[in-house]
Amino acid sequence: xxxxxxxxxxxxxxxxxxxxxxxxxxxxxxxxxxxxxxxxxxxxxxxxxxxxxxxxxxxxxxxxxxxxxxxxxxxxxxxxxxxxxxxxxxxxxxxxxxxxxxxxxxxxxxxxxxxxxxxxxxxxxxxxxxxxxxxxxxxxxxxxxx
Amino acid sequence: xxxxxxxxxxxxxxxxxxxxxxxxxxxxxxxxxxxxxxxxxxxxxxxxxxxxxxxxxxxxxxxxxxxxxxxxxxxxxxxxxxxxxx
Numbered sequence: 001x002x003x004x005x006x007x008x009x010x011x012x013x014x015x016x017x018x019x020x021x022x023x024x025x026x027x028x029x030x031x032x033x034x035x036x037x038x039x040x041x042x043x044x045x046x047x048x049x050x051x052x053x054x055x056x057x058x059x060x061x062x063x064x065x066x067x068x069x070x071x072x073x074x075x076x077x078x079x080x081x082x083x084x085x086x087x088x089x090x091x092x093x094x095x096x097x098x099x100x101x102x103x104x105x106x107x108x109x110x111x112x113x114x115x116x117x118x119x120x121x122x123x124x125x126x127x128x129x130x131x132x133x134x135x136x137x138x139x140x141x142x143x144x145x146x
Numbered sequence: 147x148x149x150x151x152x153x154x155x156x157x158x159x160x161x162x163x164x165x166x167x168x169x170x171x172x173x174x175x176x177x178x179x180x181x182x183x184x185x186x187x188x189x190x191x192x193x194x195x196x197x198x199x200x201x202x203x204x205x206x207x208x209x210x211x212x213x214x215x216x217x218x219x220x221x222x223x224x225x226x227x228x229x230x231x232x
Binding site for chain 2: 045
């Protein structure tokens with residue numbers, strides 16, 4: 001691997017807010033797939049992007065069948081701890097965070113960034129689905145805010 | 147291409163001809179470009195199929211009418227040696 005781009009990632013799920021969000025999502029998903037969809041969509045994109053979808057598209061999305069293995073993915077999201085592994089990444093890595101990501105906020109992605117030896121960081125005007133909200137050429141990188 | 151190169155082994159004059167050497171290079175380059183393009187397409191199909199079934203893109207795949215795509219697969223007859231006529 002020559003280069004790596006990590007979008008909206010995190011290294012450790014122990015953060016209390018992260019546990020609250022993901023455990024709530026898991027419970028909703030287990031009890032009612034539409035509620036799971038409603039919760040997931042609320043955190044998937046930025047508020048501006050979500051609003052721009054319009055009521056019709058939002059209604060269409062929340063009525064969709066639950067994607068396969070969603071419960072397993074959420075459960076995995078509750079148990080992530082890859083701090084040791086990311087420290088061994090040797091490829092130059094671009095870490096991308098969404099300024100309006102409320103699923104994995106920037107403070108979690110910055111922890112991931114700090115663990116990687118050869119790293120660059122960029123924050124996009126987007127939510128968790130940064131690559132969907134801001135497709136196009138690679139943005140200019142900058143050091144993360146402290 | 148291997149067949150063509152094997153045939154030239156019996157024709158030293160042809161093998162040394164500059165135009166023929168250029169043709170050999172061009173044919174090899176063309177085959178490489180086809181192989182690269184086929185791989186690029188299938189890599190893109192794999193990335194698309196994975197993305198539209200995983201969070202968060204899965205939510206938007208339906209409204210965007212993004213659906214699974216098939217991999218490119220050349221029929222056996224299309225994978226044979228290129229016929230070169232002079």
